[in-house]
Amino acid sequence: MVPLLLCLASVGILELTLRKPEIAEHIFARGIYKYYAIIWSSITQWVPFSLMELGIVLSPALAVFLVIWVITHRKKWKTYIIMALWAVSIVFFWLTCVCNVNYNRYSIAKVSGLTIKNYGREELLKLCLKLSEDANRLRAQLTNEDIDGAMQLLDASIVEMSKTARAAYQELNKEYPVFDYRTANTKPIFFSHFMSYTDLVGIYCPMTMETNVNIDVADYSIPSTMCHELAHFFGFMREDEANFIGYLACIHSDSVEFQYSGTLLALIHAGNQLSDVDMDAYGRLWETYSEGVVRDLKQNSEYWKQFKETTVSEVSTAMNDVYLKANHQVDGVQSYGRMVDLLLAYYRAYFVDEEVKEQLLE
Numbered sequence: 001m002v003p004l005l006l007c008l009a010s011v012g013i014l015e016l017t018l019r020k021p022e023i024a025e026h027i028f029a030r031g032i033y034k035y036y037a038i039i040w041s042s043i044t045q046w047v048p049f050s051l052m053e054l055g056i057v058l059s060p061a062l063a064v065f066l067v068i069w070v071i072t073h074r075k076k077w078k079t080y081i082i083m084a085l086w087a088v089s090i091v092f093f094w095l096t097c098v099c100n101v102n103y104n105r106y107s108i109a110k111v112s113g114l115t116i117k118n119y120g121r122e123e124l125l126k127l128c129l130k131l132s133e134d135a136n137r138l139r140a141q142l143t144n145e146d147i148d149g150a151m152q153l154l155d156a157s158i159v160e161m162s163k164t165a166r167a168a169y170q171e172l173n174k175e176y177p178v179f180d181y182r183t184a185n186t187k188p189i190f191f192s193h194f195m196s197y198t199d200l201v202g203i204y205c206p207m208t209m210e211t212n213v214n215i216d217v218a219d220y221s222i223p224s225t226m227c228h229e230l231a232h233f234f235g236f237m238r239e240d241e242a243n244f245i246g247y248l249a250c251i252h253s254d255s256v257e258f259q260y261s262g263t264l265l266a267l268i269h270a271g272n273q274l275s276d277v278d279m280d281a282y283g284r285l286w287e288t289y290s291e292g293v294v295r296d297l298k299q300n301s302e303y304w305k306q307f308k309e310t311t312v313s314e315v316s317t318a319m320n321d322v323y324l325k326a327n328h329q330v331d332g333v334q335s336y337g338r339m340v341d342l343l344l345a346y347y348r349a350y351f352v353d354e355e356v357k358e359q360l361l362e
Helices: 004-020 023-042 053-070 074-098 098-103 108-112 122-139 158-176 190-197 221-231 238-250 254-279 280-287 291-305 313-326 331-362
Strands: 202-205 210-213
Touching: 004 023, 004 074, 004 098, 004 254, 023 074, 023 098, 023 280, 053 074, 053 202, 053 210, 074 098, 108 238, 122 280, 122 291, 122 331, 158 221, 158 238, 158 254, 202 221, 210 221, 221 238, 221 254, 221 291, 238 254, 238 331, 254 280, 254 291, 254 331
Parallel strands: none
Antiparallel strands: 202 210
């Protein structure tokens, strides 16, 4: 009876917060979830490795053990079913309160006062050119490169980069006061190369309150990935919003490496959108990239070629797609690309509007 009640309560909470996002925002995201995140992450951060990764590595052995145990004690199968129902219902209720309910909170557009509007090819092209200009300028300031001429982080220590990311979010909080609590250190994935087979560059685990990053990928992408996962830690679960918030955090950082990483993330998504509507314009955009930017993008492309069209990659993408759609992200994995709507809203508010103001003052 109790497991059933917990499942019904979970469904009820999700339906209620879907209809009334103010409850998801103020009761859960800025209330229950916030204090859970602070307390739980302050405990798990003292473990120097990823508890989530350890759980994944040990899960096959645990599964085999449980199967053997059930077979050898099959007379108690009713007890095992009840225990399984309890476990599933508790985990479902737990994740509902500290993760899934956050999909129903206020959008970052509402929190930040940005207005999402329809846009045309010209406006999208202007955004891309602005981002290209920013990326070229920032790339010129980065002198540390590998033997292939691609950007290389000066200090690849995840601990040190975590400090930089935390400082960036503290700066971002001054503009948008919803990031008003500290995060724990982001943890590197030990088996990062194998993680790449799943097409993932980072994972946020609400059960352990850990943000994890793949460190086998191109260096330029690690800072923005870290900031993306930290956006999830702050309760923004939608992928398009996490991408956009990650970009905002990066450009609010004092680190040029972070600024470049976030800007290139935004440029890639905006450029991909442009290529869908006007391939010729995308070709012209590519010609504006500096040699350093081109080297970084080509290195990243070459890296991911080895993992394309593998069974693991396809299964992982399909599972992620189902999970996102189950949480009302109807575009599934395509929702990662919808950050362009937010980028354009930000561009209008902070660049176009400022340009208009300057013209009026002249």
